[in-house]
Amino acid sequence: MSRQTLSDATRAALVEAAVVEFAAHGFEGASTRAIATRAGVHQPQINYHFASKADLWRAAVDSLFAELAVETRAATLGTTTQRATLEATIRAFVRHAARRPELNRIMVRESGAPSERLTWLADSHVRTAFADVSALWESLRRRGEVVDTDALTAFYLMIGGGTLLYTNSPEARLISGCEPTEPDRIEAHADTLVALLFRDVAPRPTTRRAVRETRPSPRSTTTSSRRRS
Amino acid sequence: MSRQTLSDATRAALVEAAVVEFAAHGFEGASTRAIATRAGVHQPQINYHFASKADLWRAAVDSLFAELAVETRAATLGTTTQRATLEATIRAFVRHAARRPELNRIMVRESGAPSERLTWLADSHVRTAFADVSALWESLRRRGEVVDTDALTAFYLMIGGGTLLYTNSPEARLISGCEPTEPDRIEAHADTLVALLFRDVAPRPTTRRAVRETRPSPRSTTTSSRRRS
DNA sequence: GTCTATACCGAGATAGAC
DNA sequence: GTCTATCTCGGTATAGAC
Numbered sequence A, B: 001m002s003r004q005t006l007s008d009a010t011r012a013a014l015v016e017a018a019v020v021e022f023a024a025h026g027f028e029g030a031s032t033r034a035i036a037t038r039a040g041v042h043q044p045q046i047n048y049h050f051a052s053k054a055d056l057w058r059a060a061v062d063s064l065f066a067e068l069a070v071e072t073r074a075a076t077l078g079t080t081t082q083r084a085t086l087e088a089t090i091r092a093f094v095r096h097a098a099r100r101p102e103l104n105r106i107m108v109r110e111s112g113a114p115s116e117r118l119t120w121l122a123d124s125h126v127r128t129a130f131a132d133v134s135a136l137w138e139s140l141r142r143r144g145e146v147v148d149t150d151a152l153t154a155f156y157l158m159i160g161g162g163t164l165l166y167t168n169s170p171e172a173r174l175i176s177g178c179e180p181t182e183p184d185r186i187e188a189h190a191d192t193l194v195a196l197l198f199r200d201v202a203p204r205p206t207t208r209r210a211v212r213e214t215r216p217s218p219r220s221t222t223t224s225s226r227r228r229s
Numbered sequence C: 001g002t003c004t005a006t007a008c009c010g011a012g013a014t015a016g017a018c
Numbered sequence D: 001g002t003c004t005a006t007c008t009c010g011g012t013a014t015a016g017a018c
Helices: A005-029 A032-039 A044-049 A053-076 A082-099 A101-110 A116-142 A151-167 A169-176 A183-197 B005-029 B032-039 B044-049 B053-076 B082-099 B101-110 B116-142 B151-167 B169-176 B183-197
Strands: none
Touching: A005 A032, A005 A044, A005 A053, A005 A101, A005 B005, A032 A044, A032 A053, A044 A053, A053 A082, A053 A101, A053 A116, A082 A101, A082 A116, A082 A151, A082 A183, A101 A116, A101 A151, A101 B101, A116 A151, A116 B169, A151 A169, A151 A183, A151 B151, A151 B169, A151 B183, A169 B116, A169 B151, A183 B151, A183 B183, B005 B032, B005 B044, B005 B053, B005 B101, B032 B044, B032 B053, B044 B053, B053 B082, B053 B101, B053 B116, B082 B101, B082 B116, B082 B151, B082 B183, B101 B116, B101 B151, B116 B151, B151 B169, B151 B183
């Protein structure tokens, strides 16, 4: 609708193509030609819609964080306790990482060395996310509801433990022959991570969202862990 | 000693420089010029000592895995039970990740998309590592000594949870102002990870290696977690 | 073994017709 | 807004003197 629809469409196509290419090959490794080809447009179009390759990269990252925010928001809307909020956040985060590994692939590529891009990432997205989780964590920690660790350690434990299987899924496939994104496996993974971080988790004390569509077959290699009596 | 010492020295310097550059910028992002400059030699020397950039990259990765193997071997030598072996492995792994984040930075850059390099990585290093940990894990799991999760999930939970704080340390510094590699913080991190994965961890049931040199000051932001009575 | 010089290619970005 | 053609730069790798 409205004017400029066609232009917006190619812009959106470029952003999505950029997400895929940057996640797979990194900023330097991804070529604007490959991005344009994937988007079905010609290479100079990139410099028409974006000021530079770096500008396209930022648009791609913004898009990925927006997606994550939408899902996290939806998952935490019904929660009433801090504990339920954190648990819902973790579950949404793991599911998102599995479905959209591109976000964490880009993050991990950029977070290992100081750079303009990393500074921008920290300023635009990561610092506030850490502040939010940190406040939640420390509050729960004071009440003894979560494991006794500082928020920084907990933050990277959650992210690393909750995403590496998906950011590294091509590697995981090669070494195990398993498919990491199999739905039951994702749920079991989220269950495990939640069970690890919360102390004395009751069988399932929180908003167990209706999202989980099927989950019929009892997994063989995977056993949903609801540990500790 | 012996002949060829000088040649070996520049070769070693190139490998170490390659480790740093590849970890910081990725395979495509790192330039052979920058590697040569860092090693203090001229760029064409690379193609004299190595067949190609890819060949240098493999040498750098081999070197990093060799370092890890040495430390893991040393840490597990005295252990008598499987439980002690796994715990010592995890502690050695976390310490290594903190001191040598380059290994995990390179790994995570390559493991997100199929490629010749990833295939080589899986064949040369990762598959056997996973097989070893997997056997250990499943055995302990059958005896109820660790959390009830499949080996693949556990493998990536350990690696992701144990390393992301260090692979992403530049990001962590930006968002928290803390120094992730502060020794007490590393130990607390290892303590937490071990406590999470083992069920009902007794205060400290294993070979606590004499390596930990000092550790005097009681940390403020970090409380070494030896949880669960 | 190490240097200088350079070939060769693919990258990002721009010019200007349509 | 989108195309074709092209500029410029930085990359890896090689040639050949020392």
